Amino acid sequence: MNTTNDQNEEIDFSKAEAILDEYEGVHGALIPVLQKIQGAYGYLQEPVINLVAERMNMSASEIVGVATFYAQFHLKPRGVHIIKVCCGTACHVKGAPNIVGKFSEVLDVPVGSTTEDKLFTLEEVACIGACSLAPVAMIDEDVHGKLGPDNVPSIVEEVK
Amino acid sequence: MAKKINRSVRRKSAAKGTKIMIGMGTCGLGAGAKGVLESINEGLKKQKLSVDIVPIGCIGLCTQEVLVDVIIPGRTRVTYKNVGQDLVPQILEEHVRDGNVVKKHALSQMHYGDNSCTPYKDLPFFDELEVNKSQLKYVTGNCGIIDPDSIDEYIAQGGYLALKKVISTMTPEQVVNEVSKSGLRGRGGGGFSAGWKWGSTAKYDSAEKYIICNADEGDPGAFMDRSLLEGDPHAVLEGMIIAGYAIKASAGYLYVRAEYPLAVKRLRHTIAEAEKRNFLGENILQSGYNFHLAVKEGAGAFVCGESTALQFSIEGKRGMPRTRPPQSVEAGLWDKPTCLNNVETFANVPLILNRGASWFSSIGTENSKGTKIFSLTGKIKQAGLVEVPMGTTIRDIVFSMGGGIQKRKRFKAVQIGGPSGGCIPESLLDSPVDFESLKQAGAMMGSGSFVVVDETTCMVDMARFFLDFCAKESCGKCPPCRIGTTLMLEILNRITNGEGEEKDLDLLEQMCDEVRTMSLCGLGQSAPNPVKSTIRYFRDEYISHIRDKVCPTATCVALHRYEIVPDKCTKCLLCVKNCPVEAITGSRQEEVFLHKDKCIKCNLCYEKCNFMAIK
Numbered sequence: 001m002n003t004t005n006d007q008n009e010e011i012d013f014s015k016a017e018a019i020l021d022e023y024e025g026v027h028g029a030l031i032p033v034l035q036k037i038q039g040a041y042g043y044l045q046e047p048v049i050n051l052v053a054e055r056m057n058m059s060a061s062e063i064v065g066v067a068t069f070y071a072q073f074h075l076k077p078r079g080v081h082i083i084k085v086c087c088g089t090a091c092h093v094k095g096a097p098n099i100v101g102k103f104s105e106v107l108d109v110p111v112g113s114t115t116e117d118k119l120f121t122l123e124e125v126a127c128i129g130a131c132s133l134a135p136v137a138m139i140d141e142d143v144h145g146k147l148g149p150d151n152v153p154s155i156v157e158e159v160k
Numbered sequence: 161m162a163k164k165i166n167r168s169v170r171r172k173s174a175a176k177g178t179k180i181m182i183g184m185g186t187c188g189l190g191a192g193a194k195g196v197l198e199s200i201n202e203g204l205k206k207q208k209l210s211v212d213i214v215p216i217g218c219i220g221l222c223t224q225e226v227l228v229d230v231i232i233p234g235r236t237r238v239t240y241k242n243v244g245q246d247l248v249p250q251i252l253e254e255h256v257r258d259g260n261v262v263k264k265h266a267l268s269q270m271h272y273g274d275n276s277c278t279p280y281k282d283l284p285f286f287d288e289l290e291v292n293k294s295q296l297k298y299v300t301g302n303c304g305i306i307d308p309d310s311i312d313e314y315i316a317q318g319g320y321l322a323l324k325k326v327i328s329t330m331t332p333e334q335v336v337n338e339v340s341k342s343g344l345r346g347r348g349g350g351g352f353s354a355g356w357k358w359g360s361t362a363k364y365d366s367a368e369k370y371i372i373c374n375a376d377e378g379d380p381g382a383f384m385d386r387s388l389l390e391g392d393p394h395a396v397l398e399g400m401i402i403a404g405y406a407i408k409a410s411a412g413y414l415y416v417r418a419e420y421p422l423a424v425k426r427l428r429h430t431i432a433e434a435e436k437r438n439f440l441g442e443n444i445l446q447s448g449y450n451f452h453l454a455v456k457e458g459a460g461a462f463v464c465g466e467s468t469a470l471q472f473s474i475e476g477k478r479g480m481p482r483t484r485p486p487q488s489v490e491a492g493l494w495d496k497p498t499c500l501n502n503v504e505t506f507a508n509v510p511l512i513l514n515r516g517a518s519w520f521s522s523i524g525t526e527n528s529k530g531t532k533i534f535s536l537t538g539k540i541k542q543a544g545l546v547e548v549p550m551g552t553t554i555r556d557i558v559f560s561m562g563g564g565i566q567k568r569k570r571f572k573a574v575q576i577g578g579p580s581g582g583c584i585p586e587s588l589l590d591s592p593v594d595f596e597s598l599k600q601a602g603a604m605m606g607s608g609s610f611v612v613v614d615e616t617t618c619m620v621d622m623a624r625f626f627l628d629f630c631a632k633e634s635c636g637k638c639p640p641c642r643i644g645t646t647l648m649l650e651i652l653n654r655i656t657n658g659e660g661e662e663k664d665l666d667l668l669e670q671m672c673d674e675v676r677t678m679s680l681c682g683l684g685q686s687a688p689n690p691v692k693s694t695i696r697y698f699r700d701e702y703i704s705h706i707r708d709k710v711c712p713t714a715t716c717v718a719l720h721r722y723e724i725v726p727d728k729c730t731k732c733l734l735c736v737k738n739c740p741v742e743a744i745t746g747s748r749q750e751e752v753f754l755h756k757d758k759c760i761k762c763n764l765c766y767e768k769c770n771f772m773a774i775k
C-alpha cells in the first residue's frame with residue numbers, strides 16, 4: 001500500500017488501525033469511523049481511505065461517495081484553525097455576506113480554501129443555531145456572536 | 161387551565177449554601193459565558209467565598225445572555241442579564257457577600273426550593289416579565305432552570321415519573337392510545353399524528369424495532385431542538401424510552417447534527433446517567449423491558465432531516481431519500497419497523513403521560529394541540545426561545561414576546577419554517593400559529609424558526625437566499641429538485657442582478673408548481689415555498705427589480721445606481737483612492753464626480769464612505 005500522502009509525507013497508519021479495531025463488526029459504522037479518522041489526521045487522505053476500504057470490506061469508491069456527500073468530510077488538508085461563518089437566515093438578514101467578505105479579505109483567501117501558511121481555513125456553514133447572536137462565526141469550537149466587519153481583523157489576530 | 165406555570169423547584173433538599181448558576185448553552189457561550197465564569201471563579205477565590213457554581217442551559221432570553229443567577233439560602237433566585245466580566249466583582253461583593261441585589265443589572269427573580277423564600281423588593285418575578293406573560297413554558301419549563309447534567313435535579317422536578325407510571329401501570333397499547341387521544345402532532349415539520357405513527361409501528365411484529373429521535377435541526381434559523389437537548393436532555397430521553405416501550409422497540413438512536421457539539425456531549429452523559437439509574441438499558445425498573453440508546457452524529461447534510469435519508473445516514477450510507485412505500489413504520493432503519501420523531505415531540509411525551517391526554521388536548525386549537533416552541537430571531541428587539549399555546553397570533557409573538565422591531569424600523573414580514581416555509585406579510589399578523597393556518601398562509605410550521613425581517617430586507621433576495629440553500633443542499637437524486645431549484649436560482653440571480661425579464665415571474669410560478677409536485681421527498685416538494693410566498697405577497701418588489709431595475713431596499717448591490725450626494729460629501733477622497741477602475745474623480749478643490757460609464761458597481765465606494773455621501 002502507498003504509505004505517503006500527496007505532500008509526500010510518511011503516514012502513520014496506527015491511529016487509523018486503532019479506530020478500525022474499535023468499530024470492528026459494528027453495523028453501519030462507516031460515518032463514525034470516517035469522523036474519527038478525520039479527527040486524527042485532519043482530513044481523509046487517499047491511502048487511509050484505501051485502508052478503510054480493505055478493512056471494512058467495501059470499495060474505495062463507495063467510501064469516497066459517502067465522504068463527498070457530507071459537508072463535514074474533507075479530502076484536502078485544512079488549516080490549523082477552521083473559521084466557519086454562519087450563513088443561516090438570521091445571520092443572512094443581519095449581514096453575514098459582509099462578514100464572509102471581510103474574513104476573505106483579511107485572510108486573503110476565497111471561501112472554502114486554506115491560507116498559504118496553513119493556519120486558517122475559511123468556510124461557510126448553513127446554521128450553527130446561535131441565531132440570537134447573529135451574525136456569528138465559529139472558530140474551532142468557539143462561537144463568536146454579534147459580529148461586524150470591523151471586529152473581524154481583531155478576532156483573527158486573537159486566534160493567531 | 162393554569163395560565164402560569166409555577167416555576168418553584170420542588171426540591172427534596174433546599175439549597176444549602178449559596179449557588180451561582182450561569183447560562184452556558186451555545187448562546188451563552190457565544191455571548192462570553194466562559195470569560196464570565198473565569199471571572200467568577202477568580203473573584204470567589206479572592207474573596208474566599210465558597211459557592212456552588214452550576215452551568216445551566218438556555219432559559220430562552222438569548223439577547224440577555226450572559227445570564228447569571230444568584231441564590232442565597234432563604235431568598236429568591238435572582239437573574240442578572242447581560243453580565244460581562246466587568247460586572248462580576250460588583251455582583252459578588254454586593255449580592256453574594258452582602259446579600260443586596262444589584263438592582264440596576266437584575267432582570268427578575270423567581271422562587272426556588274419551596275415558595276417560602278423571601279422575595280426582594282421592587283424586582284419583578286420571571287413570570288411577570290412582558291416576554292413571559294403570554295407564554296406557556298411546559299416543554300421548556302426546565303430549560304435554564306435546572307442543571308442539565310444532573311439527573312437528580314431532573315428527578316426532583318418530577319422527571320422519570322411518567323416512565324415509572326407507564327412501566328408499572330400501563331400496557332403498550334394504552335400508551336399508544338393515550339398519545340393518540342392527546343392529539344400530539346410531530347413537531348419536526350409535517351405535523352403528522354404521533355399516535356398514528358406509534359400505533360402503526362406497534363402493529364408490525366418484529367424482534368427488532370427502532371426508535372429514532374431526529375435532532376438534525378438543519379433549518380437555518382432554528383435552535384429549539386438544540387436548546388432542549390442542551391437545557392433538558394433527560395426529558396427527550398424519557399420521551400424516547402416511553403415511545404420505545406409503546407412500540408416494543410429494542411433500541412433507539414439520537415441523530416444529532418455535527419454542528420451541535422455541546423448537545424452531543426450532554427446527551428452522551430445523560431444516557432450514561434440514565435443507565436446507572438436503570439431508566440435505560442436491561443430490565444428497566446425491574447419490568448423485564450430492555451431498551452438501549454446511542455447517539456449518532458450527523459455529518460453535515462440538510463437532507464438528512466428527511467426520515468428515510470436520516471436512516472440511510474445511520475446505516476453509514478449517503479443520505480438520500482427513497483421512494484415510499486414502504487413507510488418507515490413498516491420497513492425503516494435496516495428494513496425494520498421504525499418510529500421516527502422530532503426532539504420536541506419526544507419532549508412533550510412525559511408531560512402527556514403525567515398530566516393526561518385530556519389536559520394536553522385542552523391547550524391549543526381544534527386540530528393543533530399543545531404548545532409550540534419557536535426560535536424568534538432576526539430584526540427583533542429580544543431574540544430567543546418562546547413557547548406558546550398553538551393558536552397564538554403572530555402579532556403577539558413578534559410584538560409582545562419579541563418586543564417589536566429594532567431601531568424603530570417597520571415590520572415587513574416573518575419567515576416561518578425555514579427553507580420549507582414561507583414569508584408572512586403584515587396583513588396577516590393576526591393569524592394564529594397552528595399547522596393549518598400557517599399552511600393556508602403559504603408558510604409551514606417547519607421545525608419552528610421564526611425570522612422577523614424589517615423594511616430594509618429585500619424579499620427577492622430572501623427568496624434567493626433560501627433557494628440557494630435548497631439548491632446547494634439538494635441530494636441530487638431526483639431531477640425536479642436538483643435541476644429545478646438550480647434553474648429557479650438562476651432566474652432569481654438574474655432578477656437580483658438587474659437582468660430580469662417580464663416573463664420571469666410566470667416562469668418562476670410555473671416552476672414552483674413543477675418542483676413541488678414532481679420532487680421525490682418533502683424537501684424538494686417544499687423548496688419552492690419561499691419563492692411562492694414572496695411572489696404572492698411581495699409581487700411589487702419583484703416587479704420593481706424586473707421592470708424598474710430598482711431594489712427598493714438597496715440590498716441587491718448590482719442594482720445600486722451610484723451617485724455622489726454633494727451635500728454630504730466632505731471631499732475626503734477615500735472613494736477616489738479606493739475605486740479600482742478610476743470611475744470617481746475629484747480633488748480637495750473640485751466636486752467629486754462619479755463616471756457611470758466606467759463604474760463596475762463593485763460597491764467599494766459605498767462601503768468605504770464614512771458620510772453616507774454615496775447612494
